Amino acid sequence: MNKIEAEYLDHLIARNYSSHTVESYRRDLDFFFDYIGQEGVLMDKVDKMVIRDFESVQLRKGVGARSLQRRMSACRQFYNYLQQNGIIAINPFKQVRAPKKPVRYPDVLTNEQVTSLLNANAKRTDYFALRDQAILELMYASGMRASEVISFRQREVDFRSRMIRVFGKGDKERLVPISKTAVMVMQEYLKKQRPELVAKHRSIRRGDAFFLNERGENLTTRGLEYILRQVEAKTGSYFGLHPHVLRHTFATTLLDNGADLRLIQELLGHASLNTTQIYTHVSTKSMQEQYGQFFPRQEKKKDK
Numbered sequence: 393m394n395k396i397e398a399e400y401l402d403h404l405i406a407r408n409y410s411s412h413t414v415e416s417y418r419r420d421l422d423f424f425f426d427y428i429g430q431e432g433v434l435m436d437k438v439d440k441m442v443i444r445d446f447e448s449v450q451l452r453k454g455v456g457a458r459s460l461q462r463r464m465s466a467c468r469q470f471y472n473y474l475q476q477n478g479i480i481a482i483n484p485f486k487q488v489r490a491p492k493k494p495v496r497y498p499d500v501l502t503n504e505q506v507t508s509l510l511n512a513n514a515k516r517t518d519y520f521a522l523r524d525q526a527i528l529e530l531m532y533a534s535g536m537r538a539s540e541v542i543s544f545r546q547r548e549v550d551f552r553s554r555m556i557r558v559f560g561k562g563d564k565e566r567l568v569p570i571s572k573t574a575v576m577v578m579q580e581y582l583k584k585q586r587p588e589l590v591a592k593h594r595s596i597r598r599g600d601a602f603f604l605n606e607r608g609e610n611l612t613t614r615g616l617e618y619i620l621r622q623v624e625a626k627t628g629s630y631f632g633l634h635p636h637v638l639r640h641t642f643a644t645t646l647l648d649n650g651a652d653l654r655l656i657q658e659l660l661g662h663a664s665l666n667t668t669q670i671y672t673h674v675s676t677k678s679m680q681e682q683y684g685q686f687f688p689r690q691e692k693k694k695d696k
Contacts, residue, residue: 393418394425394435396435396474396479397421397425397470400470400473401414401417401418403473404417416466417466417469417470420462420463420465420466420467421466421467421470423450423463424446424463427446427449428442435474436474436479436480438471438484439484440484440487440488442484443464443467443484443487443488444488447460447464447488447490447491450463451491457491460490460491461490461491464485464488464490465490467485468483468485471484471485499632499634499636499637499640500637500640500641500644501631501637501638503645505629505631506532506641506645508629509528509623509627509629509631509633510525510528510529510532512627512628512629513525513528513623513626513627513629515627516626516627518626520606520619521626522577522580522581522584522585523581523585523586523589523604524619524622525577525581526574526577526578526580526581527541527603527616527619528638529571529573529577529578530570530574530578531635531638531639531642532574532638532641532642533570533571533574533642534556534568534569534570534574534642534659535642535643535659535660536556536558536568536639537560537561537635537639537661538616538617538635538636539613540558540559540560541603541616541635542601542603542610542611542612542613542615542616543559543610544556544557544558544559544601544602545600545601545602546582546600546602549578549602551575551578551579554569554570554571554572554575555567555568555569555570556568556570558661561661561663564661566658566659566661569659578602582602586602586604589605589606589608590604590608591608592606592607592608593607593608593609613635616635617635620633620634620635621633639660640671643656643659643660643668643671644671646659647671653665653668653669653671654668656668656671
């Protein structure tokens with residue numbers, strides 16, 4: 393580590409950057425310093441061509457676009473520091489754009505997979521089959537986040553109107569409708585199983601969340617993920633089940649059936665419509681695949 397880099401990292405610490413963040417900056421800067429050191433380029437002589445060459449070398453080494461974008465950002469901020477302190481006149485990283493992050497489309501289940509999963513789980517005969525079915529039906533019908541599923545309370549559910557009052561990120565409140573099937577299974581769980589689980593909790597403050605674990609305590613996010621993995625193991629339906637997958641499937645199902653994007657934004661609790669628009673890409677991808685499969689004039693690959 394050279395002197396200026398050490399001073400810059402101390403500067404970040406003085407600005408209350410976490411030790412984890414500072415260490416990440418150090419690692420990312422070291423990749424660039426190692427490169428210009430091997431090329432014999434001084435820190436204050438870096439230009440657009442040097443940066444482009446650095447990008448090319450990183451990509452050839454298999455560095456992903458996301459990682460390279462992060463390294464470029466770290467270097468850009470470091471050179472801002474150099475410019476502000478009069479060490480360089482122009483920040484060369486402002487003249488170069490980092491490669492775009494690849495779009496990561498969310499995984500979703502098909503209608504057939506959802507039906508297969510719910511039907512298979514409904515046939516389970518073990519003790520937690522009912523609770524797990526209620527969880528599956530609710531998550532698929534509401535698109536609730538894992539944190540929302542494990543924390544909502546009985547008094548926040550109105551079975552008559554089939555609505556749940558959900559407190560999302562930043563305690564932002566929204567109302568989410570649920571299906572008749574979800575209501576039916578949730579009411580059955582509430583009547584038959586939840587009282588038994590509550591009775592297992594010896595603490596005076598018994599679990600107030602709607603869904604409880606085998607000890608009668610509130611579920612955790614990891615506990616919910618474990619339950620979904622167990623659903624796969626017990627049903628033999630291995631679809632990569634995860635809270636995010638069910639949430640994404642809910643949104644995509646609505647979009648495919650003509651729901652307005654702003655309605656989906658409201659139901660998911662997204663602060664920005666841009667976040668919701670990722671589902672339009674998922675839907676378009678599905679549409680293109682089906683078009684290629686069924687449209688008679690679509691060119692098909694010839695057998696060799």
